[in-house]
Amino acid sequence: MIPDTVSLDISHQQLNLSTIRPIAASEIHGIAFQGAILWAIDTKNGYLLKIDPLTHNTQIVNQEHWEDFIGVTGLAIADDKFWFTSQQNIYYCSLNDQTFTPELFTRLSYPANGMAIWESTVYISCQKTGHILVFNGETKQQITRLYAPGIGIENLTIRGEELWVSDSLEQTVYCLDRATGKIRFSVLTPFEYPTGLGFYKHPQTGEDVLYVAYVNSEPYIRDNPNADPNHELLYRTRTFIHPLYFAYHSEGNYALSNGYLVEMSYVEELAPLDVVELQDLEWRIALPADTHRQKVRKIEPVGLPFTEVVENGQRIAVFKFDTLTPNTRCIFGWKVLLEVWSIKYRLTPKDCENIPDLSQEYCDRYLVDNDDLAMHTDIIQRAAAEAAERETNLLRKVYSIRNYVYDRLSYGIKPHIDTPDIALRRGVGSCGEYVGVLLALFRLNGIACRTVGRYKCPSSPLTRNLPLEPDYNHVWLEFYIPSIGWLPMESNPDDIIEGGPYPTRFFMGLAWYHAEMAKDTPFERLVINGSILNKQQVSIGSVAINHVRFTILEELNPAKNIQVSMDS
Structure with a gap:
C-alpha cells in the first residue's frame, strides 16, 4: 500500500487529541x-x-x-x-x-x-x-x-x-x-x-x-x-x-479545515458487452489536480503502465492498446495518494464591484453552449432572465440564480441525464442535471463557469484503513470572477429545505471528501488516430466496468497545506 513509503501527519496524536465519546451521552x-x-x-x-x-x-x-x-x-x-x-x-x-x-x-x-x-x-x-x-x-x-x-x-x-x-x-x-x-x-x-x-x-x-x-x-x-x-x-x-483544525489564508480569501490523507484508485476492468474490435486505441483517464484544497503526493499505475499528457492544464493518464477485442480481459487505471481538505471562501458583493470585464478568451470558452445545455430554448432563456432579477453585482447574481434553481428543482436519480430544458420542465434532477441548468443560466447571464468532478469519498472520516466505495459519481461546478479566480459551488446538496432559506455551506465551499479532476476536459475518453470516439461509436460503459475505491489513512492539519494558484 502507498503509505508504507510516506511519513504520515500525526500531530494530533502527539498531542493526545482524539475524538471524545462520553459514555451514556x-x-x-x-x-x-x-x-x-x-x-x-x-x-x-x-x-x-x-x-x-x-x-x-x-x-x-x-x-x-x-x-x-x-x-x-x-x-x-x-x-x-x-x-x-x-x-x-x-x-x-x-x-x-x-x-x-x-x-x-x-x-x-x-x-x-x-x-x-x-x-x-x-x-x-x-x-x-x-x-x-x-x-x-x-x-x-x-x-x-x-x-x-x-x-x-x-x-x-x-x-x-x-x-x-x-x-x-x-x-x-x-x-x-x-x-x-x-x-x-x-x-x-x-x-x-x-x-x-x-x-x-x-x-x-x-x-x-x-x-x-x-x-x-x-x-x-x-x-x-x-x-x-x-x-x-x-x-x-x-x-x-x-x-x-483550521488555517485562514487572508490573501486568498479562504480557510481550510480538517484534511485527510486518502488513497484513491480508479480502475477499469475490460468486459465488453458488445462485439467490438479496436486498433491502436488510446484510453485516456483524467488524474486528480493540485488545487488550494487538494494536493497529489504520489501517483502510480494499476494493472498496466501509462504515459502522461497535459490538456488545458489537466493531467491525463494515457493507456495504449494495439488491439482490443471482445475476448480481451485486463484491468488498468491509477492509484493516487491525496491530501484533501475542506475549503470555504469568504467574499462579499463589495469584493466584486469594479471588477474587470471577462476576457474574450474566457467568453469564447465559458459562455457558449458546448455541452448540450439547451441555451437556445425558450424555457431556459426565460429562466435566465427571471433568475438574475436585474441584478448587476456578479456575486449576488450567482447567488440569485442558485436559489432560483433550488426553488424549481428537487433532487432525484435517473438512468440518464436530460438536457436542462427537460430537467427544468420536469422539476426533478440529478446532480448532473442541476449542474446543467446552473451552467446554462450562468452563461446566459455572462458568468463564466465550468463542470468539475468526478467522485466523492464516502463521508466516513472516522473509518480508517478500510476500502470505501462510492455509490455514484458526482459533479459540481466552478464559476469565475475576473481578478479573483475560480470559485467552487456544489450542485444540489444545499437544496435541503423546501422553498428555502437554503444553506450557503457549499456556496464557494467544498467538503474534504471531494476528489477534483476533469477540469476543462472530459474525465474519460477513447481516442483512435487523434479522433475522439463518441457514445454512438463505442460506449465506455459497454466495454468496461469501473472500480473506484477510497481509503482514509490519516487526519491532517491544514497549516501544512501547500498553496497553489487559484487560477490552476
Missing part, C-alpha cells in the same frame, strides 16, 4: 472548557457532564437533578457559575451548589439556543429571530444584537476579541468580530450537524484547540434473531466531540 448540545475540564450538556438525558479531554473520563455532576436540565441546549462557564438556555429562558447557578438551583437571568420572546460569556457581557443566539443578542450581565439589559451568520441552530464560544459560532444546518463554524459581529472567516466542519464548540488550551503545548460537538444519526445493520431474515436496517443517534 445521547445528544450533546453545548460544551465549554474551564481550564483542563470539559463541560457538556446532554439535552436528551439532562446530564451535565464533566469530562477529562485527555483521558475521556466522564462524570454526571447533576446526579439528583438531571430532570431539570432536559431540553437545555446552550452552555457557558464563567468563574464558578454555570449558565444555560432552556426554551425561552436563560439561567445561571453556582457550580458549588449541589442542588443546582437555577436563577433566572432573562426571558426571551422566542427559544434561546446557544450562549457565551465574556467578563460581564452575555451573548445569546436565537434562530427564530436570526440574531445573536448581547446583554449586560450586571443590569440584565440588552445592549445590542448581531446578525446570526447562518440559518440553523447556533452555539457560541469566545476567544479574546473573537466570537465563534457553530451552525447545525450550515455545517460551518464562523469566526466573528466580537464587537461588531462582522464575519472574519468561516470553516466547514468535517461532520454534519455541529451542536457546540469551545477552545481548549493544551496543558503541555499551550496550543488553543477548537473542539466541536456533533449530533447526527447513522444507519446500522441489527442482528434480530426474532426476525426472518434476521438482519434489519436501523438508524441510531450518535454524539461525539472532535477537534476542528
Whole structure:
C-alpha cells in the first residue's frame, strides 16, 4: 500500500487529541472548557457532564437533578457559575451548589439556543429571530444584537476579541468580530450537524484547540434473531466531540479545515458487452489536480503502465492498446495518494464591484453552449432572465440564480441525464442535471463557469484503513470572477429545505471528501488516430466496468497545506 513509503501527519496524536465519546451521552448540545475540564450538556438525558479531554473520563455532576436540565441546549462557564438556555429562558447557578438551583437571568420572546460569556457581557443566539443578542450581565439589559451568520441552530464560544459560532444546518463554524459581529472567516466542519464548540488550551503545548460537538444519526445493520431474515436496517443517534483544525489564508480569501490523507484508485476492468474490435486505441483517464484544497503526493499505475499528457492544464493518464477485442480481459487505471481538505471562501458583493470585464478568451470558452445545455430554448432563456432579477453585482447574481434553481428543482436519480430544458420542465434532477441548468443560466447571464468532478469519498472520516466505495459519481461546478479566480459551488446538496432559506455551506465551499479532476476536459475518453470516439461509436460503459475505491489513512492539519494558484 502507498503509505508504507510516506511519513504520515500525526500531530494530533502527539498531542493526545482524539475524538471524545462520553459514555451514556445521547445528544450533546453545548460544551465549554474551564481550564483542563470539559463541560457538556446532554439535552436528551439532562446530564451535565464533566469530562477529562485527555483521558475521556466522564462524570454526571447533576446526579439528583438531571430532570431539570432536559431540553437545555446552550452552555457557558464563567468563574464558578454555570449558565444555560432552556426554551425561552436563560439561567445561571453556582457550580458549588449541589442542588443546582437555577436563577433566572432573562426571558426571551422566542427559544434561546446557544450562549457565551465574556467578563460581564452575555451573548445569546436565537434562530427564530436570526440574531445573536448581547446583554449586560450586571443590569440584565440588552445592549445590542448581531446578525446570526447562518440559518440553523447556533452555539457560541469566545476567544479574546473573537466570537465563534457553530451552525447545525450550515455545517460551518464562523469566526466573528466580537464587537461588531462582522464575519472574519468561516470553516466547514468535517461532520454534519455541529451542536457546540469551545477552545481548549493544551496543558503541555499551550496550543488553543477548537473542539466541536456533533449530533447526527447513522444507519446500522441489527442482528434480530426474532426476525426472518434476521438482519434489519436501523438508524441510531450518535454524539461525539472532535477537534476542528483550521488555517485562514487572508490573501486568498479562504480557510481550510480538517484534511485527510486518502488513497484513491480508479480502475477499469475490460468486459465488453458488445462485439467490438479496436486498433491502436488510446484510453485516456483524467488524474486528480493540485488545487488550494487538494494536493497529489504520489501517483502510480494499476494493472498496466501509462504515459502522461497535459490538456488545458489537466493531467491525463494515457493507456495504449494495439488491439482490443471482445475476448480481451485486463484491468488498468491509477492509484493516487491525496491530501484533501475542506475549503470555504469568504467574499462579499463589495469584493466584486469594479471588477474587470471577462476576457474574450474566457467568453469564447465559458459562455457558449458546448455541452448540450439547451441555451437556445425558450424555457431556459426565460429562466435566465427571471433568475438574475436585474441584478448587476456578479456575486449576488450567482447567488440569485442558485436559489432560483433550488426553488424549481428537487433532487432525484435517473438512468440518464436530460438536457436542462427537460430537467427544468420536469422539476426533478440529478446532480448532473442541476449542474446543467446552473451552467446554462450562468452563461446566459455572462458568468463564466465550468463542470468539475468526478467522485466523492464516502463521508466516513472516522473509518480508517478500510476500502470505501462510492455509490455514484458526482459533479459540481466552478464559476469565475475576473481578478479573483475560480470559485467552487456544489450542485444540489444545499437544496435541503423546501422553498428555502437554503444553506450557503457549499456556496464557494467544498467538503474534504471531494476528489477534483476533469477540469476543462472530459474525465474519460477513447481516442483512435487523434479522433475522439463518441457514445454512438463505442460506449465506455459497454466495454468496461469501473472500480473506484477510497481509503482514509490519516487526519491532517491544514497549516501544512501547500498553496497553489487559484487560477490552476
